[in-house]
Amino acid sequence: MSSAPVPTLPHHSLLVFLLQVAVLLLLATVLGQVAARFHLPAIVGELLAGVLLGPSLLSHVWPALADWLLPKDPGQLHLLDAVGQLGVVLLVGITGMELKFDLVRRRGATAVRVSLAGLLLPLALGVGVGFLLPASLIPGGTSTTVFSMFLGVALCVTAIPVIAKTLIDMNLLHRDIGQLTLAAGVFDDAVGWFLLSVVSAMATAGLSTATVAASLLYPVAVVAVAWLVGRPVVKRALRAAGRSASPAPTVAVATLIVLFGAAATQALKLEAVFGAFVCGVLIGTSGELDSKKLAPLRTTVLAFLAPVFFATAGLRVDLSALAVPTVLATACAVLAVAILGKFAGAYIGAKMSGLGRWEALALGAGMNCRGVIEIIVAMVGLQLGILGPETYTVIILVAIVTSLMAPPILRVAMARIDENAEAEMGLAGPRPRELTSPPTTSV
Structure with missing residues (x-):
């Protein structure tokens, strides 16, 4: 006798997950660009996106929206965590x-x-x-x-x-x-x-x-x-x-x-x-x-x-x-x-x-x-x-x-x-050509 198939992700859980990723990415991208405009690391704006949506602000200003978008259900949060861990x-x-x-x-x-x-x-x-x-x-x-x-x-x-x-x-x-x-x-x-x-x-x-x-x-x-x-x-x-x-x-x-x-x-x-x-x-x-x-x-x-x-x-x-x-x-x-x-x-x-x-x-x-x-x-x-x-x-x-x-x-x-003083202190040496272009991991 074959075992019953594993249930698929519930409709509402998938909806919330997609909106979570979309909202976080949108806010992180916008605030990351704003940070870059002020010559700050983009990571500052990306972190701020989560801070604004988390217990620091949204949970106090609009608790109903915070509870709907970011429910305390572990299973729902684990979906978001999995994307972050990847x-x-x-x-x-x-x-x-x-x-x-x-x-x-x-x-x-x-x-x-x-x-x-x-x-x-x-x-x-x-x-x-x-x-x-x-x-x-x-x-x-x-x-x-x-x-x-x-x-x-x-x-x-x-x-x-x-x-x-x-x-x-x-x-x-x-x-x-x-x-x-x-x-x-x-x-x-x-x-x-x-x-x-x-x-x-x-x-x-x-x-x-x-x-x-x-x-x-x-x-x-x-x-x-x-x-x-x-x-x-x-x-x-x-x-x-x-x-x-x-x-x-x-x-x-x-x-x-x-x-x-x-x-x-x-x-x-x-x-x-x-x-x-x-x-x-x-x-x-x-x-x-x-x-x-x-x-x-x-x-x-x-x-x-x-x-x-x-x-x-x-x-x-x-x-x-x-x-x-x-x-x-x-x-x-x-x-x-x-x-x-x-x-x-x-x-x-x-x-x-x-x-x-x-x-x-x-x-x-x-x-x-x-x-x-x-x-x-x-x-x-x-x-x-x-x-x-x-x-x-x-x-x-x-x-x-x-x-x-x-x-x-x-x-x-x-x-x-x-x-010139750097060279006199013995720091100077051949510089690799590849380091004259920016590394891509700029976060």
Whole structure:
């Protein structure tokens, strides 16, 4: 006897889902363009779209509409989340494809010193602040240690897409300080995804000697297997897809590689974005990728899926939480630590490399951008139950403020740096031709 077929999606649920995606995309696109007009990252407008439709505004101004368009039914919200998760996995994959690891080799020890100092100091400060925050802000059942480690990771990340777009907009990508900032950011990004996967595994499996050891070894094993086994497979798949004059096979193969990688690390409880990032790096460093053929994928992700994801992330931001003195004080403290840690770390790394104070300030401003990466980290924390609504709002606030700070500080610092002095300090080196054109991940 055959089993009954699975019921299709109810008519009303489909209607609400389609309207949710359409309204979020419309508002995110419009506000993203408005932000760009004012020389702000588009991500600011895209997040604001969700904030306006979420508990911060619409739920207070027009609760009936908010309840109809964004019902509290988990099944309905999960449909929207699925679109957002697909968007973030592909966005992280594309980011991995476009990281230029030859920059790190070219800038050598200077990039590594700046990156390590700019990563370790905010990481340590973030962990320390996590232990000092009121217990009421830590979700029930979450270990204070895991929460503190997660906060450290959230504060130590750097957003390469925002840095690159800022440098391009300000015509600073050709400068040696600009390329050194990108090189240090590439290293930060790679280490940040690794740390996120480690903390996520700890949050899922619990804290014990065995689980901590496994949490550290699993990401290393994933990278090793990806490099030894996955790399030749990726090269052959991309080579076969590249024989077609149409971009469709290349887009399909790249998408499949990222999705399978994300599924593999999700199965290992290391978070899907880690696998997506590793596979994106494999694709980008394969030597077989025709980047022009990936244009349709980039356009789809950056114009449709990513804005919907960021708007969905904004839906969970409740700015009214900042009216609570404890939450407001926490937001100010975390923001101050995030900014101080990045600037002080980058400054220390720059001084260790013999750079001047204005060069150090410029590096600090660039490395301080959190943008898209911080938001992805915050969403992971929310999904794992490490962050509550209040701490999630605080992390999103850090992402926005630090991204807005970069352009004015960079403008002041770079105006005081002589290009000839950069060469005298040993920063100058051959510039890759591809970096003179804008990276496509500009969110």
